Structure formats: structure tokens, C-alpha cells
Amino acid sequence: MDIGLADSRALVLAASSGIGKAVATELAREGAEVVIAARDETRLAGAVDDIRDGTDCAADAVDYVVCDLDDPESVEAGTTDAIDELGGLDVLVTNHGGPSTVPFEDLTMSDVDAGYQGILRSTVQACEIALPALRDGGGAITHLVAVSALEPGPRSALCNVFRPAIYGLSKTLAESYGDDGVRSNCVGPKGIASDRIENKLRERAEREGITRDEALEQRLADLPVEDLGDPETFGRVAAFVSSPAADYVTGSHVPVDGGWHRHAF
Known part of the structure; x- marks a missing residue:
């Protein structure tokens, strides 16, 4: 099945490892030109090599930019540089590292400030920077945000506060920019190795x-x-949701969780 990603231009945040890297790999496998972003340049370079080795993509189809989600200036520079390098943007995949899993009673305000920047503010900022390019011809924003945000547990206070906000952001973007051909969805991992x-x-x-x-x-x-679950499975789902093959899917949440989320609605 051709999902229509050939020659698309994609930026994937927090993609030097884990599910971000898995999504970037599948986008490249489907023919997209991909830039991955993270804070550690050494790990980024290694991830680029892995993606090239694991797909049939051309060597120049995958590159990286350094982008530290904890630093607003780095988010601006990294996102802008990636769009400039790609010559536009068709797919933005937002992602973030996992914060510490602590109960509310153990939180400090420094933890809250760091969680706000690393999870929520950086996501909003990247979307704001990317939207002009995405509106120029249409495109997709795919947020990788844990499905467990739908059922908050007691040991994940930071996640419980900031991750649900990304669901709200995604709905808002879908409503606000649908007329411009921009779709926004969440793909939720749970139990992905x-x-x-x-x-x-x-x-x-x-x-x-x-x-x-x-x-x-x-x-x-x-x-x-x-x-x-396999990271490759998650990557395939996120790539599909980001692709023209899913052109009538927006404002939605797609769980990839092995059936963990049992609510019917």
C-alpha cells in the first residue's frame, strides 16, 4: 500500500532513540525526506546512520538538527533550521522525553517548570513555528503522547498535568487549521519496548x-x-496517520497500546 509519503518533508522531534526514532525510520522507509531533532549530537548522528542502514532511503534523505526541548531558543533555532533545510514542511511529529515518574507529594516547583518547558511549551512552540510552512500546501501534525494520559495514575504527576494539554492542543489545531489543509492527531504509545x-x-x-x-x-x-509492542509497529501507525492516506483523520487519538485502554468511548 502506497500511503503517499514519497517526497514529503518531515521533522521529528526527540528522535535520536525510542519511538521518535522508530517513527522517523518509517517515514524514511516510505520515501519522505526526514530531519530528526534531539539535544545530543552524537546520538543524533548514530540515529541517522541507523535509519539509513535500516531503510532503502538515499543517504541525503535523512539528516539531523540539534534541538534541546528544555531550551526555548534551541527549539526555535532547531525547528527553523530544519524547515529551512527541507525547503518547507509537510509533516511535523512532536515528541518529548519522559519526565520522572513521581507522586504529587514529591514534586518540586523546579520539576513543574522543567516539565512545562520540556513537554508542553516546546510542543506549542514547535507547532507555532511550523504552521506557516504546513499551511503552505497542507500537511500533518502528529503528536506522540502516551495513552496513559487518558487514565492518570498516582505516580505520574507531571505527565498527568502536561500530556492531557497536548490532546487539547491537537484538537485546537485540527479545528483552527482544517480549512488550510492541516490535520492534527495524537498517536498514543503504551507498552512499546x-x-x-x-x-x-x-x-x-x-x-x-x-x-x-x-x-x-x-x-x-x-x-x-x-x-x-515493537517500536516498528508504533512507527508504522504514526507514519500512516501522518500520511495523505489518512487525509480524513484529524482531531483524533489513535492508541497503540496492546489493548491497555479499555474504554469504549
């Missing part, structure tokens, strides 16, 4: 005095499937 999942498994094991494998068993007990 990644470094972050491994860290959370180790944290849970240490907190509860169990092994890492026992922590994994507890996590899988919440799912109707038998294992964690």
Missing part, C-alpha cells in the same frame, strides 16, 4: 522489591496481548 520502558521496569522492581522479569509480568498482566 524502549529504553524508557526498561528504566520503568527497573524502577518498579526496585520500588517493590521484585525482579525486572516480575515487573514485566505485572505490566503484561494489564494487557490482553502477550508481550510488549
